[in-house]
Amino acid sequence: MAxxxxxxxxxxxxxxxxxYYNACGFNKIGLMRDDTIHEDDDVKxxxxxLPENVYxxxxxxxxxxxxxxxxxxxxxxxxxxxxxxDNHYLExxxxxxxxxxxxxEEWSKK
Amino acid sequence: MKGLxxxxxxxxxxYAARGxxxxxxxxxxxxxxxxxxxxxxxxxxxxxxxxxxxxASLENYSPASKIGVLIxxxxxxxxxxxxxxxxxxxxxANLTTKGAxxxxxxxxxxxxxxxxxxxxxxENMIYSVDCLRDHMDTxxxxxxxxxxxxxxxxxxxxDLTPRVKLDKALAAQTQQIGVIEALHAxxxxxxxxxxxxxxxxxxxxxxxEEMHAFVESNFTSARMALVGLGVDHTILKQVGEQxxxxxxxxxxxxxxxxxxxxxxxHQGTSSLVHAAVMSEGATAGSAEALAFSVLQHVLxxxxxxxxxxxxxxxxxxxxxxxxxxxxxVSAFNANYSDSGLFGVFxxxxxxxxxxxxxxxxxxxxxxxxxxxxxxxxxxAKNQLKAQYLMSLETSEGLLEAIGTQALGEGTYxxxxxxxxxxxxxxxxxxxxxxxxxxxxxxxxxxxGHLANTPFVDEI
Numbered sequence: 236m237a238x239x240x241x242x243x244x245x246x247x248x249x250x251x252x253x254x255y256y257n258a259c260g261f262n263k264i265g266l267m268r269d270d271t272i273h274e275d276d277d278v279k280x281x282x283x284x285l286p287e288n289v290y291x292x293x294x295x296x297x298x299x300x301x302x303x304x305x306x307x308x309x310x311x312x313x314x315x316x317x318x319x320x321d322n323h324y325l326e327x328x329x330x331x332x333x334x335x336x337x338x339x340e341e342w343s344k345k
Numbered sequence: 346m347k348g349l350x351x352x353x354x355x356x357x358x359x360y361a362a363r364g365x366x367x368x369x370x371x372x373x374x375x376x377x378x379x380x381x382x383x384x385x386x387x388x389x390x391x392x393x394x395x396x397x398x399x400x401a402s403l404e405n406y407s408p409a410s411k412i413g414v415l416i417x418x419x420x421x422x423x424x425x426x427x428x429x430x431x432x433x434x435x436x437x438a439n440l441t442t443k444g445a446x447x448x449x450x451x452x453x454x455x456x457x458x459x460x461x462x463x464x465x466x467x468e469n470m471i472y473s474v475d476c477l478r479d480h481m482d483t484x485x486x487x488x489x490x491x492x493x494x495x496x497x498x499x500x501x502x503x504d505l506t507p508r509v510k511l512d513k514a515l516a517a518q519t520q521q522i523g524v525i526e527a528l529h530a531x532x533x534x535x536x537x538x539x540x541x542x543x544x545x546x547x548x549x550x551x552x553x554e555e556m557h558a559f560v561e562s563n564f565t566s567a568r569m570a571l572v573g574l575g576v577d578h579t580i581l582k583q584v585g586e587q588x589x590x591x592x593x594x595x596x597x598x599x600x601x602x603x604x605x606x607x608x609x610x611h612q613g614t615s616s617l618v619h620a621a622v623m624s625e626g627a628t629a630g631s632a633e634a635l636a637f638s639v640l641q642h643v644l645x646x647x648x649x650x651x652x653x654x655x656x657x658x659x660x661x662x663x664x665x666x667x668x669x670x671x672x673x674v675s676a677f678n679a680n681y682s683d684s685g686l687f688g689v690f691x692x693x694x695x696x697x698x699x700x701x702x703x704x705x706x707x708x709x710x711x712x713x714x715x716x717x718x719x720x721x722x723x724x725a726k727n728q729l730k731a732q733y734l735m736s737l738e739t740s741e742g743l744l745e746a747i748g749t750q751a752l753g754e755g756t757y758x759x760x761x762x763x764x765x766x767x768x769x770x771x772x773x774x775x776x777x778x779x780x781x782x783x784x785x786x787x788x789x790x791x792x793g794h795l796a797n798t799p800f801v802d803e804i
Binding site for chain 2: 283284286335338339342
């Protein structure tokens with residue numbers, strides 16, 4: 236059904252995604268999607284591999300969000316993270332960590 | 346019954362044929378030999394590809410094969426900005442490459458019972474794999490991956506820092522290593538003064554970009570040699586043509602080594618003083634190089650009989666007249682592609698270091714003034730020949746010998762040719778080599794309790 240999606244339903248899907256992103260609300264306190272990811276072992280290893288500047292930016296955003304959450308406030312509307320600007324910085328590292336773990340598991344099964 | 350008798354007849358017939366002058370390493374006369382066996386057996390074959398890569402192989406019919414990639418990328422090619430990068434490269438042989446992850450390389454090599462290792466010297470880096478003949482394809486794939494397509498992921502490189510520290514701590518346990526590194530730092534102004542180990546100020550600071558840059562500029566086809574023991578030459582040639590052509594060109598040209606003749610003293614608490622006094626020697630492959638090697642054995646290059654009194658070593662005899670305490674002295678000879686070092690290495694009690702060094706140098710001077718008999722020279726030649734031939738007995742030694750010759754000169758000299766060259770060294774050549782040492786500007790490195798150790802201008 237989704238496989239033969241023509242251009243019209245593609246735009247519909249994007250619209251829905253944008254609405255859902257804004258409804259989640261974390262962009263109102265200045266966070267990106269990958270800042271909110273639950274930290275299990277794979278994510279911890281992927282975070283260890285982040286380049287220093289990316290990691291520092293993440294830490295800044297999390298600190299600012301914690302501060303806002305304590306004050307029960309949100310950022311001004313022009314500072315909210317936009318859907319188009321949301322950068323999935325952790326995704327490649329996380330994918331690699333999961334791939335390596337699966338490789339190890341495959342190997343130990345043999 | 347008849348068939349059985351027939352078989353025993355056959356074995357007698359072949360025995361009779363062999364009993365004559367038939368060599369066991371050549372095909373029996375009258376037997377049709379397959380086309381691949383048209384070259385003579387047990388010979389080293391050397392081919393130079395148009396890209397500059399040299400391929401050398403020896404089919405020795407052993408059940409285990411060994412393949413090495415030798416690259417002119419030793420510590421002399423480090424620049425002042427990227428000191429320590431060769432140490433990191435030496436530890437990075439098993440890191441993730443474009444074709445295989447670090448885990449896969451380790452487990453894959455282990456699964457076939459092979460081994461993958463790196464050795465590096467001031468001139469060359471040698472990546473070698475060995476395993477059983479049948480599994481050679483698997484490990485060769487990993488070897489090619491490691492030498493041509495490493496990724497040097499930043500977190501894997503920074504995880505190597507504890508291993509760098511461990512290497513340095515282990516090296517610090519042996520005083521001799523420290524003295525030799527200090528000697529090179531004192532003797533040369535540039536490339537050859539770089540240490541094999543990462544300097545202290547660079548531990549933890551060598552980055553993945555520096556390693557990539559070093560590999561890009563130094564691991565080029567024209568500076569590589571692919572050597573195999575127990576592999577077919579045509580297969581090795583195919584591998585060389587297809588896979589080792591990634592980077593062409595000469596890479597960064599190394600600069601000429603500049604000898605300066607300095608001194609480094611490392612004051613310590615050890616009661617034994619290790620000291621090395623050297624002067625510029627012969628370059629590898631030159632006419633003088635063998636004369637210096639023979640001189641090294643005339644003077645004494647390590648004990649040949651365990652727990653013996655080392656009577657054949659002139660240096661030991663000379664120094665034993667100067668002191669009754671335990672000591673050790675030997676001649677040191679190093680040949681690099683554009684320079685060399687020759688001299689004496691002494692280990693003595695701290696209080697007598699001066700006497701020991703002066704006695705050793707006095708003995709070399711005596712040789713320079715002609716104090717060497719024909720018997721000494723022939724003994725030294727035999728010892729040198731024996732040492733060289735015995736080093737070819739192990740597969741590591743043989744790979745290194747074939748590889749360094751293929752990389753340095755593009756050909757391989759058979760052991761017979763080398764023995765003849767050694768025999769051709771005359772007594773005059775040896776005396777001239779000693780004269781060159783006595784006249785040359787000295788470099789010195791010493792470590793231990795140095796109160797009684799003379800400075801280089803006092804010896």
